[in-house]
Amino acid sequence: MPDDMAKSTQNKIVVSGFRHVFETDDGPVQATDRVDLSIRAGEFVTLVGPSGCGKTTLLKALAGFIRPTEGSILCDGATVLGPGRDRGVVFQELAILPWRTVRRNIGHGLEIARVPRAAREATVGRLIELTGLAGFEERYPHELSGGMRQRVAVARTWAADPDVILMDEPFAAVDAMTRLTLQEELVRLCGATGKTVFFITHSVDEAVFLADRVLVMTRRPGRIKAAIDVPGRAAGRDWESFKIDSAMQAIVEQVLRLVREERGATAPAASAAVTK
Amino acid sequence: MSNAAMEGSPARRSAARRWTAPLVWRLLPLTPFTLILAAWVAYWAIAQPSAETLPAVQDVAGAMWDLAVKGELAVHVLASLLRLLLGVALGVTTGVIGGFIVGLNRPIAEFLNPLIVFFNAISGIVWLPLVIGWLGIGTALAVFLIWNTVFFIVFQNTVLGVQLVPKVYEQGVEALGGGRWETIRSVILPGASPYILTGLRSGLGFGWRALIAAELVGATTGLGQMIFGATEYHRSDIIIGGCLIIGLIAIAMDRWLLLPIEQRTVRRWGLAFDARSEE
Numbered sequence: 001m002p003d004d005m006a007k008s009t010q011n012k013i014v015v016s017g018f019r020h021v022f023e024t025d026d027g028p029v030q031a032t033d034r035v036d037l038s039i040r041a042g043e044f045v046t047l048v049g050p051s052g053c054g055k056t057t058l059l060k061a062l063a064g065f066i067r068p069t070e071g072s073i074l075c076d077g078a079t080v081l082g083p084g085r086d087r088g089v090v091f092q093e094l095a096i097l098p099w100r101t102v103r104r105n106i107g108h109g110l111e112i113a114r115v116p117r118a119a120r121e122a123t124v125g126r127l128i129e130l131t132g133l134a135g136f137e138e139r140y141p142h143e144l145s146g147g148m149r150q151r152v153a154v155a156r157t158w159a160a161d162p163d164v165i166l167m168d169e170p171f172a173a174v175d176a177m178t179r180l181t182l183q184e185e186l187v188r189l190c191g192a193t194g195k196t197v198f199f200i201t202h203s204v205d206e207a208v209f210l211a212d213r214v215l216v217m218t219r220r221p222g223r224i225k226a227a228i229d230v231p232g233r234a235a236g237r238d239w240e241s242f243k244i245d246s247a248m249q250a251i252v253e254q255v256l257r258l259v260r261e262e263r264g265a266t267a268p269a270a271s272a273a274v275t276k
Numbered sequence: 277m278s279n280a281a282m283e284g285s286p287a288r289r290s291a292a293r294r295w296t297a298p299l300v301w302r303l304l305p306l307t308p309f310t311l312i313l314a315a316w317v318a319y320w321a322i323a324q325p326s327a328e329t330l331p332a333v334q335d336v337a338g339a340m341w342d343l344a345v346k347g348e349l350a351v352h353v354l355a356s357l358l359r360l361l362l363g364v365a366l367g368v369t370t371g372v373i374g375g376f377i378v379g380l381n382r383p384i385a386e387f388l389n390p391l392i393v394f395f396n397a398i399s400g401i402v403w404l405p406l407v408i409g410w411l412g413i414g415t416a417l418a419v420f421l422i423w424n425t426v427f428f429i430v431f432q433n434t435v436l437g438v439q440l441v442p443k444v445y446e447q448g449v450e451a452l453g454g455g456r457w458e459t460i461r462s463v464i465l466p467g468a469s470p471y472i473l474t475g476l477r478s479g480l481g482f483g484w485r486a487l488i489a490a491e492l493v494g495a496t497t498g499l500g501q502m503i504f505g506a507t508e509y510h511r512s513d514i515i516i517g518g519c520l521i522i523g524l525i526a527i528a529m530d531r532w533l534l535l536p537i538e539q540r541t542v543r544r545w546g547l548a549f550d551a552r553s554e555e
């Protein structure tokens with residue numbers, strides 16, 4: 001990896017002036033208002049913002065499921081025109097398939113890419129080990145706990161080996177203890193693979209813990225109102241030392257303040273229109 | 277305290293149910309049949325109706341035995357089964373394919389909707405006089421009438437099933453690099469299968485009805501013809517016996533054809549419509 005340094009200064013994703021308006025039966029709903037951001041290759045960027053501010057909309061546009069009403073979205077310098085295997089997605093709803101076993105869910109991307117069976121099984125086996133799913137390979141999702149389903153969703157996206165991974169509040173639905181474990185696992189997984197990650201959350205702690213950089217969004221229609229660098233991800237992170245690291249806690253405080261400003265002064269018109 | 281008790285009781289109840297399942301649950305569905313049989317025997321013993329209005333249980337059994345020994349019963353059953361399976365197979369195949377085409381394409385759905393409503397409304401026995409002219413009497417006629425019934429049921433269930441598959445499953449596969457064909461194969465088809473199987477189940481039931489209706493007038497063999505022929509000689513024992521055989525074959529098909537399919541698919545995946553109570 002001699003060109004890691006050069007790569008890390010390169011922009012993987014560039015969003016400029018992304019504005020999106022949903023046409024609904026009750027008229028247009030503007031989800032985002034001129035979002036500008038760029039993500040460097042290998043960077044872990046988290047996004048926090050009040051519920052309904054357009055986070056998922058932005059992620060779906062990066063994934064290629066939504067065409068911007070205005071503005072542009074570039075990945076590796078090319079306009080995003082649709083979903084593709086270079087950009088993996090872990091959905092808020094997980095979206096792992098109930099009719100596939102753990103093994104076949106995780107191997108699905110490789111199956112689609114026509115990776116030979118032996119190589120596929122090797123990758124799947126490694127990810128099953130890494131995510132602590134050993135022994136559950138032949139189970140179906142409905143037989144798993146929420147935390148395990150979560151791991152399957154992450155492993156499935158990881159196995160396809162995309163350059164960019166987009167994650168939409170992936171840990172929101174699991175219990176607090178499991179969440180801490182999953183977050184530490186994610187830090188380790190990312191450290192090992194050097195992926196570019198865009199991660200949405202509504203937890204400020206989580207945002208700071210995972211990130212190289214935290215983005216804060218305004219309330220709907222969302223814009224990026226601040227970007228805060230968080231140093232030292234490369235050295236690895238765990239919750240125990242994170243909680244007593246005063247530099248880290250200062251960043252948490254700072255982000256918390258930025259987020260609170262958006263929650264506090266919600267205009268009546270805006271709050272009435274937020275439905276999701 | 278009360279919390280712990282509440283958590284404990286469902287677990288204990290389900291454990292108890294698992295233990296008694298092989299015995300009670302397998303025999304329980306026989307109770308209503310036993311009751312009907314008992315009522316029949318009792319009514320016959322008390323009221324002694326004429327054989328034309330209601331035959332005795334032993335007369336029905338005897339009549340069926342006679343037909344079986346003569347080999348006639350097998351001929352009727354096989355003729356009916358052949359027609360039923362042909363008609364149902366055709367109806368299911370066309371219904372699923374049509375349901376996919378319409379379920380996946382909103383413009384096509386809107387284009388075809390009036391046509392489907394139109395023909396669905398006049399499906400059934402109305403076709404009989406016309407179709408006898410086209411196809412003559414016999415297997416083709418029955419197969420057409422069964423197809424005409426099964427198709428609409430399977431078709432409408434498939435359309436619904438296809439449209440109800442959560443969009444995010446498709447997006448998940450697209451983000452893994454899957455194209456249209458891959459999403460249809462690995463998302464829509466299994467995702468719609470609970471509805472397709474429901475369609476198949478009701479399709480089979482209504483297929484029997486269409487079959488017997490077709491055979492009453494449009495065939496020389498088959499269970500419908502056996503029953504219809506018996507009415508001319510006032511043989512109520514054969515009529516009732518024929519109905520019993522139809523019902524028993526229907527139950528057998530449900531148990532040994534549909535249930536195994538369900539157990540390997542929607543039940544295995546936790547998608548069976550009655551799976552909620554198990555959670």
Ligand SMILES: Nc1ncnc2c1ncn2[C@@H]1O[C@H](COP(=O)(O)OP(=O)(O)O)[C@@H](O)[C@H]1O
Binds near residue numbers: 058
């Ligand atoms: N498909 C859609 N159609 C109409 N409005 C939508 C749709 N998706 C999202 N919205 C609206 O856009 C706004 C932003 O939604 P979203 O991006 O999901 O917010 P977040 O993920 O930040 O909670 C919300 O007001 C939501 O109701």
Ligand SMILES: [Mg+2]
Binds near residue numbers: 055056092168
């Ligand atoms: Mg969201």
